Amino acid sequence: MANIVLSVRDLYLYYRTRKGVVKAVDKVSFDLKRGETIAIVGESGCGKTSLARAIIRLLPRNVEKFDGVISLNGTDVMKMDEEEFRKRVRWQKISYVFQGSQNALNPVIKVGFQIAEPLMIHKGMGKEEALAEAKKYLRLVGIHESFLDRYPFELSGGMRQRAVIAMALVTNPDVVILDEPTSALDVITQANIINLLKRIKQEMNISYIFITHDVPLTSELADRVAVMYAGQIVELSDADEFYVSPKHPYSEKLMASVPTLRTDKKLEYIPGTPPSLINPPSGCRFHPRCPFAYERCIKEEPPLAETSKGSLVKCWLVHEGKR
Template identity: 65%
Template sequence: MTELLSVSNLRLYYRTTKGVVKAVDDVSFNINRGETLAIVGESGCGKSSLSKAIIRLLPRNVHTYEGKVLLNGTDLMSMDEETFRKEVRWRKISMVFQGALNALNPVLKVGYQVAEPLIIHMGIKEKEAIERAKEILVKLGLSEEFAERYPFELSGGMKQRAVIAMALITSPDLIILDEPTSALDVITQANIMNMLKELKKSREQTFIFITHDISVASELADKVATMYAGQIVEIAPADTFYEEPLHPYTQKLMKSVPTLRRDKTLESIPGAPPNLIDPPSGCRFHPRCERAMDICRKEDPPIFERGHSVKCWLYR
């Protein structure tokens, strides 16, 4: 398969009144065309910051933003903001943001909002863009009449489909989905996941799927990465990830997922995620890890290859 996205040593730090937050700290991964990479982890681990670092939607309080991001071999980090906005954002990389149900403008019709990326980024006339918006809404299971409705007339699932249509309409190479099923009921979640699977199959669409729900990630992912305290600590093909997780944090995440099996005890992860202004020395998970050794407290582990990538001294 052809490599679409390569991320190397990416860092995104924020300046705050209390200190510098190391939200994304030396992250590296790659995705092939047509693949889905799921990124899982607790709230506050840096998943959303990683997505914004890739699409370059950065707040004003950025302290450090560096590394290498290649899309189809093109170095995105070397582009100035104007070039990136015109040539990459929403044309080649689009995003469904966390809290997308509230992302629609309440006073604009849905069809116009779905068509906006074509009007603004592709220079297509409004009438033609809205017709194309209707076409994609139909493909996502909504009728053309929904283009004439306002957001308050749509259910949560309908709004989510409209926001996904907005991300799809420019036919980008990569779509970043940041918690696309949060705040939806279980049935609607299943419908959205089925729709995403169909899009992946029919369009060979490449996704980065960000979620705190490790069980939902299994439905769409070809590869899964575990993120903890601003770092990716494990990344593996989905089958291997779920059958043979290596990192103690990933193992704890697996055991915290509810199941219907009586022989399985639901476990919690002791402690709390670290403060990213002053993260622990050595491995950032060691204060919560039952298998921590002296070296874990002193030295940050490199990435080890044990069938797949894991950042843990147990596999040296």
């Protein structure tokens, strides 16, 4: 347990809407080890980003329920009030790389100051000292220090994303949440960013939560893969095991829809549409789309239980040895 940097237990995040309460994150649990990357994958709207924002506590005003245990280095940060969490945890111990770098950066403030600002706020550094430190992190992410005095619009998309990564790393956090950090970039720039993240992980022994809908991309960075469906984690497996032999029927369908370069396979698709998070299905939430569902799947919700190979799977068929 000493190697666990972040532990999440029974985390809930519900939103109030005009149509009802959206169960965006519904009883989610997992552990993150130091120096490890967990990739969270799933269809759009399954709750990936809501889970990330719940961990760093960047919440909208319409929260109906926010409950559970989030332990960071053994301390339950859910017991902290907002001010204490802001001072001690957010951006100091857990930082966030947002999906759109253009929106994450202030267009009228120079890039260097935006990278240095967390050091001035959280570490109490003076402006000159913080800017000198910002230069180091610009070099770390592969940007020349002269770009310290440029505005975001003067940088390319890839360079802006690198600047946002520098901003997330500058306080030397324990955990960095990567919310689809390459989704708006071309393929070559995506590869460069992923290689950068791998290098930084090795050099700084940092832990990542990597959120993406791009399953092939996770294979470059992930140590473990968590599959989310309808606000819940339905499978959590070692990456090597997951890519070869996913256990949950949803995971199987997800992997079957991914084209490969070295094998000739018939691509599949997942029938139906994702369920409403306001009124999710009874029992297993995937049962309306699952080709293997039977009566128990409809009536009883399966537990997220461990298999003989160490994977955690939320499926009656797996637990009963029928798959």
